[in-house]
Amino acid sequence: MSPGARTKGEVRRLLRAQRRALAASRDLPSDGAALAHALLADPPPGWPGAGSGTGPGTPTTVLSYESLPHEPPTEAVNSALQAAGHCVLVPITLPDMRLDWCDLADPERTPLGIDTPTRADLVLTPALAVDTTGTRLGQGGGCYDRVLPMLGEGTPFVVLLHPGELTDEALPADPHDVPVRLVLTADGLTRIA
Secondary structure (H helix, E strand, O other): OOHHHOOHHHHHHHHHHHHHHHHHHOOHHHHHHHHHHHHHHOOOOOOOOOOEOOEOOOOOEEEOOOOOOOOOOOHHHHHHHHHOOOEEEEEEEOOOOOEEEEEOOOOOOOOOOOOHHHHOOEEEEEOOEEEOOOOEEOOOOOHHHHHHHHOOOOOOEEEEOOOOOEEOOOOOOOOOOOOOOEEEEOOEEEEOO
16 A cells, blocks of 8 residues: 555554654653754744844743653743743643643643634644645644634644654645644754745
8 A cells, every 4th residue: 555545544553653663762851952942942933922132022822732751742842931931821632622721830720712722822733743745644633623723824833743753755634634834843943835
């Protein structure tokens, strides 16, 4: 079966196995620090929180997430964003796979509403892989397929991956998939044309 003929489920199984092996070979704490440094040193275009060489940017609302053990680590990224004065919101997965959001700094995890993405200034998104045409393959729940179309026009979203998960191999896509233009790994930010 050619790569293009595989179903999303088959590709996900392969990518999950590759990710487990890749994550086991990485120094994840170092990767987390590198992700945080790369995001703030080479910020996504269009993010008002980026600042300039003369000072910090405007405090913004950033949608992020709390990574799972095999995912690129987000703890250092989230902490660096908070230290720079940004409000970091993380998802609460609802039973119907929609995402509500809460402030990472709120110990009560008070839900802020499923429409929160409409007010985001920057979105950090998980995925298993992205191909060089900008097709993103997530975990399969469709959570971010619902979130990404809600973003305001021009709101940058960045997919966090391990080095090597931005692939030349075409990933299966659906018409509703929102194209990815920015990928962040421990090696830095990549812009996809």
